[in-house]
Amino acid sequence: MAAYINRTISMMSGDGPHNRPMAPIGEPRSSRQMTENSPLQIFVKAKKKINDIFVEIEDYVKDTVEYMHEIEKHKEIVTSEKVKQSEDFVSKVRGIRDVLSRDHMKVAFFGRTSNGKSSVINAMLRDKVLPSGIGHTTNCFLQVEGSPTDEPYLILEGSDEHCAVDSVSQLAHALCKEKLNENQLVRVFWPRNRCLLLRDDVVFVDSPGVDVTPNLDEWIDKYCLDADVFVLVANAESTLMVTEKNFFHKVSTRLSKPNIFILNNRWDASANEPEYLDQVRRQHQERAADFLVKELKVISQREADERIFFISAKEALQARLAEQGHSISTPLTEGFQTRYFEFQDFERKFEECISKSAVKTKFDQHSQRGKLIANQLKEILDSIYSDAQQLKSEKLVHHKELLDKINYTEKQLMLITQEMKHKIRNMVEDVEQRVSKALNEEIRRLSTLVDEFNLPFHSDSLVLNVYKKELHSHVEAGLGSNLRARLSTALAMNMESSQREMTERMETLIPDENKANASFILPRRQPFEILYRLNCDNLCADFHEDLEFRFSWGLTSLIQRFAGGGSGLLTLTNKKDNPQRSLVPCTPTDMVDTSRLFYQNSVVDDWSLISRIAMLGVSSQGTMGGLLLAGFLFKTVGWRIVVVTGGIYGCLYLYERLTWTNKAKERAFKKQYVGHATRKLRMIVDLTSANCSHQVQQELSGTFARLCHLVDEATGTMDDQLKGLEAETTTLESAASRAKVLRNKANYLAHELELFEDAYLKNKN
Template sequence: MVEDFKSLETGVRPRGLLMRNNTHSDLIKFKEAKHELQKIFAEIETYIHECQQFFKEKLSEDTGKRLSPAFGNTGADIVSFIDKVKQIQGIISRNQMKCAFFGRTSNGKSTVINAMLGSRILPSGIGHTTSCFVQVQGTSESQGFLQQESVSDSTSNSEAQSLSEPQSIESVSQLAHSLSSAKLATDSLIYIYWPSSSCHLLREDVVLLDSPGVNVDPDMDSWIDRHCLDADVFILVANAESTLMQAEKDFFYRVSSRISKPNIFILNNRWDASAGEAELADQVKEQHMQRCVSFLTDELKVCSVEEAMERIFFVSAREVLTIRSKSVNGETPPGSAPNIGSPSARGYPLAEGWQARLMEFSMFEKVFEKILSESATRTKFASHTEQGKEMAAYFRKLMETTYEAGLEEKDAAIRYRRLSQARLEELRTKLQKATQTIDDLISKSLLDVEGQVANALCNEIRRLGELVDSFGGHTFSPDNEAALKAYKIELNSFIERELGKKLADACAGDIHSQVVRAEQIMAGIYSSMLTEEAAKNRIMHSVLSSSFEPEFHVDCRNICAEFRENLKFRFSLGLSSLA
């Protein structure tokens, strides 16, 4: 490491670093990435809603289960994804770039933040001034204000957090200043909302976190857990008049154990003390640089030597604050407290070489903005990006599965339709043949029945005389037309009734057997066309349960309607006949 360090001239920045232009494009990248990610998740949300509508209207749960078991819980899964997207959108909208400042008491952490903001917002000055955590972030309001975080322990050992009512910005001196009688606990947090229009850092969603000295409270683990795990950049504000202290190193050892390769800057503040001692200043600067590089590369192992050289600066935050305060003609944004903690209302006197220290501070801000934007974009959005990719992949696979299942269903329906059409044509052919066969069977049965009934009727007609003779007990007078007519009606009724009985006795059994046999033949023909046993059984059951009893009716009145009887007596056995 020593050889690598010596290969880089002390205090000389890489050429690429010195060529950076004086813009804030690096911070804009974070907002652009944030805006783009919000658009992406808005599109994902729209797509999920479209999928939900599709499954609700086009693919019911029962149909989905029939197509694929994967569609069984699709509705509930989609609802959970919608909730997840809304949660991520809320997190993204609240995401900001966060920078945490740490160091020993009176190293100038608050002054550095004030210099970066260009206003005396935080209490600063000699001695231990900041007694708790103070977070500065932008607001769209024209008036600055602050809110205090209150934490209460519940019975379940969990912490419930809430914010107090907005207070005037001047009250920060009473709440956060260690010299005030109304001091807060060291791990307490005060939110200062400063007008974004007054500082480009706040305008670009940068949050600056000030802290008490690392040598104030030994319980630094709780500090890290509560306030530092979401920080994108850590700035160690060291005192250039001394060297790195063990308390400062111990704190960042703990940070490094909880956060993988944190981005750490080291500001050797109060470098204006070296003014007028050029030779000694160079030696001290080289010593500080070597120790800081060794701390970052060898002890913490968070970066390379080249990267460490870009993250170590020698500045005077008090000079920068004085210069920037004067640049606004002594005016500050509404709601500010210009003289809080300042050593002199007239400003801090500038020492020799202040231009170089001002340029060094500006260079620090450029590198800080670049690394902060890159780190915040990576840490704040990387996991959400992966979740978005997973959601998109899930719904792509879901819709592809749906599409493939739909194609399979369509192909199956086409195959079924073709089979049904072929089956229908086959049934039509069989039905035509069956119809012809049944027509022939009916015609043959009809001829057989007609022949059988005709023979039986002929036989009975031959014995008609006997049947008429059996109609006894009825008399009539030939001269009485009414009696004759009544006799004829009774005779016809008697003949019809008796002929019907005789024909039934002669033909009913054979006709019934022939009809049953024909029905069975018909049922067999139709059963052969069916594939389901239940349908076949229903046809056969209907045949077995049918009852057919033939009835015979002979209409003698119509048959004898034109018959005219002659009942006059004619003597045919005379003398002329005998001759």
Template sequence: MSGAFYYQQMENPDHLGSGDAGASGHRSMGNGRNGNGRMSPNSPLKLFGQAKKNINEIFKDVLAFISDADSFVEGIERSGFLDDVQCSEEVKEYREKVCGIMEVLARDHMKVVFFGRTSNGKSTTINAMLREKILPTGIGHTTHCFLQVEGSDSNDGYLLTEEEPDKPKSVQSIKQLASALSNVKLKENSLIRILWPKNKCRLLREDVVLVDSPGIDVTPDLDLWIDKFCLDADVFVLVSNAESTLMQTEKNFFHKVSSRLSKPNIFILQNRWDISAFEDDVEMVKQQHLDRTVQFLCDEVKVMDRKDGTDRVFFVSAREALASRLKEQGTPTPTGVLQEGFQERLFTFANFERVFEECISKSAVRTKFEQHTNRGKGLINDLKTLMEDILQKSQTQIQETTSSRREMADELDYLEKQLLLLTNEIKERIKSMVEDVERKVASTLNDEIRRLAILVDEFDRPFHADQTSINLYKKELHSHIEDGLGRNVQAKCSAALISAVEKTQNEMIARLSDLLPEEAKQQVHAVLPKRDEFEIAYRLDCRNLCAEFQEDITFHFSLGPMNLFRRLMGTNRFGIPRQPYQYDSIPRNIPMTPQEPRQFPPQQDNSEMLLTVLSLGKTLGQRSAIGVLVVGGVVYRAVGWKVLAIVGGMYMLVYGYERLSWTNKAKERAFKAQYVDYAGSKLKLIVDLTSSNCSHQVQQELSSTFARLCNQADISKSKLEEEIKNQDEVISQLKQSADKSKTFRNKAVYLDKGLDGFKERFLTPI
């Protein structure tokens, strides 16, 4: 059979006959590829791409969900309206974890790592799978460092090294950088990334990454290699030399791998099986290799059962497969002669690829995405629990805050109603007390005016008739009368009035304190004035009131015509009618307010008329001397001269007595009598004004006290109103928090179902 026939069979294996010795049991080895070697739409490798796209979309939603939740929780903590919520750091950790998962998902690929002893054909196997001679091959120790072949969207391949990750190099430089025979080779634990065009290789198009390694028998740093290159591998392919059994070095490597990874997927290629064409008892040797390999996989490393172990061992010739796929001229063997079993080994290699593709696709989906899916579900469930906790706390706090707000509203309503009633009551009380003060002060002041003569008599200062002394005497008398009246009125009124004011203030405090909360009661006494600060001032101002007083201490005969005329007219020597001091004659029913001065009724004063009459009488008296003589003549004729002489003598005696009695003391008595008459009449004019002024002082004191107390009540009202407003704001925010947390909880349930759907679709075994 010519080599061209084998090329045709490898390109279109479905045309192989069922009777072909090499085709038995391998008829399905072409599943997933069409006749031109491209991936079929039903290729197992498509599963990984679909799963990757699906889970990336889910985690985008998860990230958006957690980002919104992070902002939500951070806003709750910043506002502080919800108690015992300190989870923003926890949510931020969730977000960071999801970002880390998405970063891994974005670069996740199906990774297969090829290991084996030196010169077992690892690089040749990879080249055969890539259908390109990309990696350097040769006799002995060829690959000196790790080579990772991955897909690129560019049309040309290039290299990237760890030392210069941003500086692409030509693919041809791989021989100098990776070959053990090169003088410029990299370190054994270095990685060279080979970016090969995806359009040239079906495996790379489906996110498969192939990693070639140096021989595990040339370095003691297996632990470092495993940690650096193997922990994210989906499949391990041990390329063994079929000319010998499994070596302890190879076993030690996989013992180390299985200690770090839970049941790694392992394929064992018994390479160079083409040597079996020159050996006897091939089937016995093959069975021996198979038994020992299965025993290693199942009993020593315990990564699978015996049935699966048998399916993971393949007897192949990577060199024959590569030569066949490169379509080299001539026969695909080094000797140019077809060796026995060539077709079977090609089919076995193709079957390995088929099983490998199914395994790596399922394994990658499971190893890459199952853990992320479970972690995502865990994060979502944790966040759902967190949102349920916030929802429950919000609802509980809404009930508590609503109850507290209702109590505050009732307290505010009660305070407003009681304060209104108390205000009306206190106003009536102040009005009544002001009227009492006005009556009491007016009555006391009238009593003192009646006793003004006594007060004037108590004034004991030297009296002299000269005008300068009289002016000084009047000035001191003004001060004496003002101080004496004020002192007497204060002694009779102030104590009782101040006591009544204090009693009223205490009642105000007691009544208002009952309406205020405990913390406000402590402030009530602090805002009130001290008891000794209030004092009623009786402003009489006698100096200005009696400033126009003009004394008359010249001698006036009591039986003189002018005095007789005044007595007849009922006026004093100042022309002012004599009136009794009657308190009841003073009008007191005129309402007064602090803003309006007391309006007094017009006085019935005939002083001007009386002065006119007196002046007229004096003039008539001066001009009727002749008339008097005439009258005297008539009397003389009527009574006789004796009677007239006796009467005239007596008249003269009385005149002489009064004239001799008109001493400095008599002048002082006359002065004081005149002052009592004048000051009394003037003081009576200001009784109502003074009493009104005193009542106004009391009204101001009580009103000011009550205003300060009401201010404390207003402060308490304002605090209650502010607290109610704050409670309304808190309730509103709590309701928003409850609604948002419920939305987040439902979103978490939706995302959790999405991950469940992903698991059911991609991770549940059929």
């Protein structure tokens, strides 16, 4: 029987009115199907191509999200909404890739019970995989797909356990006691090498009869919405039933123009009534075409002729089993060749339709979503690029302004520094001259200041020491007070004016944000005041008063008065009276205080000098001289004049002696102190004026130094800002450059998807 079938089918390769070129039955089907232009291979290639594109899209989206996180700190160019939107694309692309990996060409077979749905699938699989036979056989949904291994197995719905494929006859057969519910799904995994359709990602779904359950809507939602082609298996011995039509009416409301093939199975029964063959065929053709064209409105009349076939699935399965060497006991009826050829023609057109439909339905939506993702990312990156470029330009402008400001500040600081140094030097010289002049004037008025001292005076040494100490304090306080009264106001005004000028000049160099700090550093709590350090205690520590009575008409006083600077005689006298003192070396202070020494030596007791002269007259060496001098005076002026003169002289002495009171001693003390202090103070005029000018210099220099420090801080801050701007500019340039690269890659991916559409979608319309 198998040999007969092969001979019969081989005759179909001849020329005849109904014959079309086809491969011999014994030749492997791969030689026909696995060419480059095979319809199913188009889907396989399209799937591989779009998967490769979405691998690139996924990597691209991940790179974009990573880039977004890197620049997320720059809120001016990227917002959290953009980052969130980019992150959402990761899950979207991953979801698309998951769907693509599961995408296949799905064919759903529907019809009434016992119309031969399972037989058609078995014939296409070239093996008896699904249960078939008379009556109601298939009790649940059976999905046949390619097995990832070389072994067949099946999986029940809700389980991952692999079961033997032989058990499908019991699980899915309606006559089995442990039958499954009609809504359940059994996935049958059949080796791909046994069926090229399965290898090309075709999935067959067999269903129970549409007349066994009212749950058609549930069936459609669960198993039909992702089907690419529907095959309505009708019984050629009858006609299309309302139940079958109602089911596909429901399908057409859920899907837009579903691809439907109508197979009039069991056409081999027409061999028993050959006289009505053409009329019955025409009747079935017209009714099926009207159903597709007029009722469902899914195709045109011309297309309907390509979707309606008259076959015998049982004969086709027997023929293909015979090709594999199986013995066939059922005899073939007349017209088998034509029916078998039409079954092959159905397979060819079915392959073309399912490939075109699957590519369109599966990949068109993914391609559009891929382009949408690429375009949306491109818009985001365009915005980032534009904002980064604009912000970079602003930073460059700010950088240039800041650099110019730093250069201007440094130049102005040099000019102001030179001017302020010159001004400080002039002011220091002016203060030195003013203090020197004022101090000299106050020294000339020192006697008045000393006369104002009213502490009780006494010549006792203990009291006198206290008196001198208080006098030192009085003189120092008075001089200081007088100098402050004469100078402080003018100097304070000059100082304030100079500091204000410094502040105003330097304030122009300090940015606004740094001026707040200047207000805390520059103002002083008290106005500047010069301290006049005279230190009279130490200065007049060597003052030694002489309060011994000195007769103003004594011989020594007269000699000093008329000789006017008889220091030579005084020196000789001092050496004679105190030979040891003449051996003491003179210090610079002693040299400066010669007038004091002269005064101290000039107050030698006149009476003691007269007594010494008298002693000389009494001595053996001077007796003769004294007698000669006395005799000369008496002889020259007369003794009366000498007596009168001696009386007057004695009265003068007595008067001065009586008037040498404590008050006279105080006047003599103050006079001696004024003279001594005047000499000492004149020695420190230059030192004091230099000290005061140094205070002014320190104050002005300190103020200017603080201002310079503020300017340096401001310049340092601007330098830091400059470095920050340079770093930000570099970062923005890098961000803009990378955004441009990613934007261009988005264009590239969108172009790749367009090429994919041109290659697999547009040409398949």
